[in-house]
Amino acid sequence: MSFVFVLISSWAKCIVRVNCSYCFRPAKLIKAKELHPRKRGWLYICYNCKAHVGCHRGTREPLGYLATKDVRRLRHRCHKALDPIWQSQIVTRSETYEWVAKVLNLPAEEAHIGKLNKSQCQKLLVATKQLKYQFYGLLQKGDKE
Known part of the structure; x- marks a missing residue:
């Protein structure tokens, strides 16, 4: 651009x-x-x-x-996976996208779902799934103690 x-x-x-x-x-x-x-x-x-x-x-x-149709679909899936994290208000949207930048090794200004390619979307989906498992696992452990 x-x-x-x-x-x-x-x-x-x-x-x-x-x-x-x-x-x-x-x-x-x-x-x-x-x-x-x-x-x-x-x-x-x-x-x-x-x-x-x-x-x-x-x-x-x-x-x-x-983006092509398959990349637009992946971006949509990324939003569905990532948006609830910052919308929960446990972390801010800025903090969430700082995490995205770190996970994808991107400068902050490039760490937006609308700028991701296919492989970046796939990597973000895996990382988001792992983060949710870790987060929910910690919550469940904390509830038992």
Whole structure:
């Protein structure tokens, strides 16, 4: 993803140029309903690879990197596994994503599910499962004592 600043009138407007994560061709910005009739907002799509990524609500800023269907499914599974950890309020969301960065050996700014590739998603799912077993095991041991 690269940023280009264009001077329009007397103020600068940031235009995001998004390239496909697979073929590196420029992705096209379309209305989400063109691909998913019930969805709102925008998404970037690579028609060559059939990869796409949605945008943050009310913006044209991508949520992460373009992904194929199998990677989007893995990312969804990662969210289902990881989100309850920080939503439980036992740890913060920031602490959870610091753990993700450590597990995947990534810089903090890259430790977002929307930026993960297939192997990173698979590794995160295994690590999250192990963490839950450890956590629940500690809880059960603590309850018995």
